[in-house]
Amino acid sequence: MVDAFCAKWKLVDSHNFDEYMNVLGVGFATRQVGNVTKPTVVISQDGDKVVVNTLSTFRNTKLAAKLGEEFDENTPDDRQVKSTFTMEGETFVQVQKWDGKETKFVRELKDGKMVMTLTFEGVQAVRTYEKA
Template sequence: MVEAFCGTWKLVDSKNFDEYMEAIGIPFATRQVGNVTKTTVLISADEDNVMVRTLSTFRNTECLAKLGEEFDETTPDDRQVKSVFTIEGDKFVHTQKWDGKETKIIREIKDGKMVMTLTFEGITAVRTYEKLERRTSFVSM
């Protein structure tokens, strides 16, 4: 199922992202950068692992983990979180936990686009990505 998400995705639309970032505690100046940064997300998988790379002019991040197994992650805003990737139906879910808090990043394919819904304590942001290319195996950097 992860294969449906594999590829290179470019951000084309973002709604309510500032409110989401504020809710999870990101400072104003960092939010301003986050609001104007057009990210590219590369998702790849092999038989054991999923890799999600997020590239931008602000910061690049990379997560590599087995589905269903918790891993340590440093977010672009420097939060240290415990994360897990899961597949729930046709959704690729990324859950982050820190300081007794939890946020979910749910990716779905709709009309050929990847729609990423971020939720935290009743606040929801939606970011839409268009596919630039398909990638099914890991890419070395």
């Protein structure tokens, strides 16, 4: 279940995030900020909802939804998307859909770290978080 992910996580490593943001259509200035921002992600549960708080000097976001239930999300790069959280085996997955497009975040636990793989149109970025 999602319980294993419930913790405070600090970004410690990021690979190919600029390319991922570029194919998403994120503008140059926003990508520059995104590349240097080291967010803290707090994953928790509130009743039957999963709560994902992302805290950074750029922007703070809070998402809360039941697993498998679609919800509206305004992304940090200002896309209006429909998101869904699910558990797929041992991975915590978020899918964002908008304008016929789809991006997927797959979070998994490896050696005490949370590794998030972001995929869009064949481009993958990997962001690694350690417990804060």
